[in-house]
Amino acid sequence: MSKVTRWAALVLTLVLVAALAFWAGRATLTPPAQADQRPSEDAVVTVAEQELGRVITLGVSVAREQAPAAVNALSGVVTRAGESGEVAAGDVLYAVAQQPVIAVQGELPQWRALDEGATGSDVAAFQRMLAATGAKVEVTGTWDEATAVAWNGWLTERDYPAAGTVELGQLVVLESLPAALSVDAKATAVGGALAGGETIVARPGDEPTFAIEVNQDQAAMIPAGTAVTVPHGEHEWEAVAGESTADDQGLIRIPLTAPDGGAVCGADCDSLPAEASTSLLSKVNVVPPVTGPVVPVSALRTQPGGAVVVTVVQDGVEEERTVTVRGSADGLAVVDGVDAGETVRVLNGAP
Structure with missing residues (x-):
C-alpha cells in the first residue's frame, strides 16, 4: 500500500472514532424523557x-339492692320452682312438699298457722286473698266453715292436696300488691331441699344503679357527660355517663345516671326485672x-x-x-x- 493510501485510511479511521465517541456522549449525557408527574384530576x-354522629351499642348492668320480704318457714322438697316478677294477691311464689307459698296483702307478716277458730287481721287478709281469686267467702276476720271450704277449693283447683290449715310460712304478706318480687331460683329449684330459715323472697330497691363495663379503648371514647340511651320494653331512658373507675383486672366501670342525677329508669323502675342484677343494652353517642x-x-x-x-x-x-x-x-x-x-x-x- 502506498504512503498516501495509508495516510488516507488513518484519517478516515480517526474520523469514524470521533463520530462514534460524539454519538456515545450524546446517548449517555442526554437526560431521559420525563414521565408525566402531574397529579390526577381531583x-x-x-x-x-x-x-x-356515631353511636355504639354496649351492655349495661343494672343492680338492685334486695330487701328480704319473708323468711322461709317450711321444710321439705321443693315441688314448684320460684319465679321472679310482678306478683298479685293469690299468686304462688314456690311450693314445698306440695304446700304453696302465696302472696297476700296485709299489714303484719304471718306469725302463726291459721285454722278453725282463728280470728284477727291476718285471717281477714287471708280471706281477702281467697275472695280476690274467685272464692266465695266473706271477709269476717274469723276462720269459719266457709273459709275452710274456700281454702280447700282454692287448693284443689290448683292441683294441691286439700288441707284444713294454712301452715306457718305459707303466706308472704306484703303491704301493697301487685309488687315486683325476686325469688331465689337456685334455692327453689324443683327437687332441692329446704330446711327453713332461708331468705328466698326479696323486694328490689327503688333506686337501681346502671353501669357500662368496658375496656380501655372503649372507655377512651366515653368521657364523663357522654349521652347514652337505654331502651327497655316500651321505654327509652336518657342517661349521662359519669367518671370511670377500674378494677384490678383492668375492667372499667362507667356509672350512668339520669340527666337530673337520679336513677336512669326514673318513675318506671318497676318495669325492670326484680332480680338483683339484670343486663340491658345501651346506645352510646360517642360522637354527638x-x-x-x-x-x-x-x-x-x-x-x-x-x-x-x-x-x-x-x-x-x-x-x-x-x-x-x-x-x-x-x-x-x-x-x-x-x-x-x-x-x-x-x-x-x-x-
Missing part, C-alpha cells in the same frame, strides 16, 4: 345536608349528632394560620372558602361556610 362532590352541610374530610385543608378551607367549584370557577368544622365522624365532617347543593373539590380524587 374529584368534586356535592355538599349534602344531613345528621352526622350534629346536623348541617356535610363534606368529606379529604376536602378540608388547614392553612398555616390554622384556618380550615375548602375549594368551592361553580361553573368551572374555583373559590377558596373558609369553613368551621362542627363535628366529624367516619371520614365526613359537618361544616359551616358552605351550603347544601354546592360542589367542593376533594383532594387527590379521594371520595
Whole structure:
C-alpha cells in the first residue's frame, strides 16, 4: 500500500472514532424523557345536608339492692320452682312438699298457722286473698266453715292436696300488691331441699344503679357527660355517663345516671326485672349528632394560620372558602361556610 493510501485510511479511521465517541456522549449525557408527574384530576362532590354522629351499642348492668320480704318457714322438697316478677294477691311464689307459698296483702307478716277458730287481721287478709281469686267467702276476720271450704277449693283447683290449715310460712304478706318480687331460683329449684330459715323472697330497691363495663379503648371514647340511651320494653331512658373507675383486672366501670342525677329508669323502675342484677343494652353517642352541610374530610385543608378551607367549584370557577368544622365522624365532617347543593373539590380524587 502506498504512503498516501495509508495516510488516507488513518484519517478516515480517526474520523469514524470521533463520530462514534460524539454519538456515545450524546446517548449517555442526554437526560431521559420525563414521565408525566402531574397529579390526577381531583374529584368534586356535592355538599349534602344531613345528621352526622356515631353511636355504639354496649351492655349495661343494672343492680338492685334486695330487701328480704319473708323468711322461709317450711321444710321439705321443693315441688314448684320460684319465679321472679310482678306478683298479685293469690299468686304462688314456690311450693314445698306440695304446700304453696302465696302472696297476700296485709299489714303484719304471718306469725302463726291459721285454722278453725282463728280470728284477727291476718285471717281477714287471708280471706281477702281467697275472695280476690274467685272464692266465695266473706271477709269476717274469723276462720269459719266457709273459709275452710274456700281454702280447700282454692287448693284443689290448683292441683294441691286439700288441707284444713294454712301452715306457718305459707303466706308472704306484703303491704301493697301487685309488687315486683325476686325469688331465689337456685334455692327453689324443683327437687332441692329446704330446711327453713332461708331468705328466698326479696323486694328490689327503688333506686337501681346502671353501669357500662368496658375496656380501655372503649372507655377512651366515653368521657364523663357522654349521652347514652337505654331502651327497655316500651321505654327509652336518657342517661349521662359519669367518671370511670377500674378494677384490678383492668375492667372499667362507667356509672350512668339520669340527666337530673337520679336513677336512669326514673318513675318506671318497676318495669325492670326484680332480680338483683339484670343486663340491658345501651346506645352510646360517642360522637354527638350534629346536623348541617356535610363534606368529606379529604376536602378540608388547614392553612398555616390554622384556618380550615375548602375549594368551592361553580361553573368551572374555583373559590377558596373558609369553613368551621362542627363535628366529624367516619371520614365526613359537618361544616359551616358552605351550603347544601354546592360542589367542593376533594383532594387527590379521594371520595
